[in-house]
Amino acid sequence: MLNAHSILSVSKYALATAVVLSSAGMANAAGTLNIESWRSDDANIWSDVIIPAFNKSHPGTKVYFSPTPPTQYNSALQAKLQAGTAGDLITCRPFDTSLTLYKEGYLDKLNDLKGLGEFSDVAKSAWVTDDGQDQFCLPMASVIHGFIYNKEIFKELSLSEPKTRDEFFKVLDTIKSESRYTPLAMGTADQWETATMGFQNIGPNYWKGEAGRKALLDGKAKLTDKPYVDTWKELAKWKPYLGNGFEAQKYSDSQNLFTLSRSAIYPAGSWDIQTFNNQADFEFGAFPPPVAKAGDTCYISDHTDIGIGINANSKNKAAARELLNWMTSQEFAELFANAVPGFFPLSNHKIAIKDPVAQEFISWRDDCESTIRNSYQILSRGTPNLENQLWNVSAQVINGTMTPEAAAQETQEGLEQWYAPQQ
Structure with missing residues (x-):
């Protein structure tokens, strides 16, 4: 379900067009990863902050962030997955939308992901099967x-x-x-x-x-x-x-x-x-x-809002897992939290957030018990x-x-x- 805070303007999407075009012909090249997402607002954050930070320790992997307007994302992603043209990594909506993709065989199981232990059961709840046995997306951000x-x-x-x-x-x-x-x-x-x-x-x-x-x-x-x-x-x-x-x-x-x-x-x-x-x-x-x-x-x-998973048909699964493992780190958590104030990493890492109001919100995790809607x-x-x-x-x-x-x-x-x- 699309909440109002996910609705993005056409003008903001236009800013991300260059990122989409630059990645269109490179998704299947060796050593590259292409990320599907509805978060057009985050295009510059990925290109200017997150990807350069990842490449410091993984210089051989090229990563491209390819957003689709949020109102079109679910249908466009489904069409790409069915056609075999979707990116290596899939930004995951919470709960049933992504669970359906997993049941249809489009998302890889992530139970053995090294850094998954950094996340609480509440954090993981939006991307786990009903029986709690299989994790199919890495928790990325909450509101x-x-x-x-x-x-x-x-x-x-x-x-x-x-x-x-x-x-x-x-x-x-x-x-x-x-x-x-x-x-x-x-x-x-x-x-x-x-x-x-x-x-x-x-x-x-x-x-x-x-x-x-x-x-x-x-x-x-x-x-x-x-x-x-x-x-x-x-x-x-x-x-x-x-x-x-x-x-x-x-x-x-x-x-x-x-x-x-x-x-x-x-x-x-x-x-x-x-x-x-x-x-x-x-x-x-x-x-x-x-x-x-x-x-x-x-x-x-403390509601689970954004996750990320691996396309089961990706030809670059090893590189995709390397990126997800890095995204379980304290480094990623702090980078993301400061780049997108108000969207909070779901890992257990202690991080410093520069925005005072965002820091106030996340500080409640120390004193209060978290739940989801x-x-x-x-x-x-x-x-x-x-x-x-x-x-x-x-x-x-x-x-x-x-x-x-x-x-x-x-x-x-x-x-x-x-x-x-x-x-």
């Missing part, structure tokens, strides 16, 4: 959820980063009653933000991260259970703090509301850091989803699709047109229609 805030507004109103839910709503009350600013920059027109930066952002603190997510998968927990109802209850409380006409407010509108200093707090994905670095003329910071009470274990959505692994395969249901019901809950209990009931009934462990 982390939290809240980004305008430091100047907080200073003006003498506010501190909230640690607990009570503190969070006191901050919102102060912004609403004592200033001209909109407390929360979020709309419900596009729906996906309400699930991604709303439900999946604050929810892990309610359902206890991986324990709760796995209980849903195993059928030991239901979406009608208290943690899920309570998550929607908190979302319903956001409504008074949103801007006028938030029901018609789109994702880009929310970004503009924040970067124009008209809103104080932005429910965020870390991918927004780059946008705000480019557009905001004020200092901003970030805080994780507040917990129920001080001292509680905190849980963050609970609708992404297996639970959105059937009809109705749980991810799409979460978009719809979360937007309705915030709009005030559906109760938290009704949202829980609708999503649970949807799962029960097709998912055996929930029947």
Whole structure:
């Protein structure tokens, strides 16, 4: 599924065209590797930073990065794989899209990759078979959820980063009653933000991260259970703090509301850091989803977003494995994290990130337990699709047109229609 943070402009894609053309005739030459990707924005990063760093220790391997526009990537890649013309390395979408490619024989098994031990089970979960036995893509990057805030507004109103839910709503009350600013920059027109930066952002603190997510998968927990109802209850409380006409407010509108200093707090994905670095003329910071009470274990959505695998039909598998092994290193992790602020390496290496807000996001891994969005692994395969249901019901809950209990009931009934462990 394509999230808004993956949508790239045509102009950005044009910048990568030269990279594509230069590699077109070289993909099958000896000693070369061609990488398929939807990340057109990263073309210069690969050509100017990552590939030169790899070539310092592997001077005999030429690497070419060949992106396709993200909206065309899945279909274009499928066509290339079927025709036998795909590159040696495949940038992997998380979960079922790549799992299908593995089942169809297009991706190599990576169980024996030397550096795979540098990655946690959570990090590997997006590119592993349902039984957990086979790894078919190397985890490459995640995005982390939290809240980004305008430091100047907080200073003006003498506010501190909230640690607990009570503190969070006191901050919102102060912004609403004592200033001209909109407390929360979020709309419900596009729906996906309400699930991604709303439900999946604050929810892990309610359902206890991986324990709760796995209980849903195993059928030991239901979406009608208290943690899920309570998550929607908190979302319903956001409504008074949103801007006028938030029901018609789109994702880009929310970004503009924040970067124009008209809103104080932005429910965020870390991918927004780059946008705000480019557009905001004020200092901003970030805080994780507040917990129920001080001292509680905190849980963050540290969502697996990008992986990379080996084309099973590549003629350069040995070289491809050398590149993947290097990509498990601390060197690659630090290079990538600093080149693409807000996209975080999934390995266990300690790294130094220069961007202060990106460093703040990744520091939460030290204090909080990581999990992934609970609708992404297996639970959105059937009809109705749980991810799409979460978009719809979360937007309705915030709009005030559906109760938290009704949202829980609708999503649970949807799962029960097709998912055996929930029947």
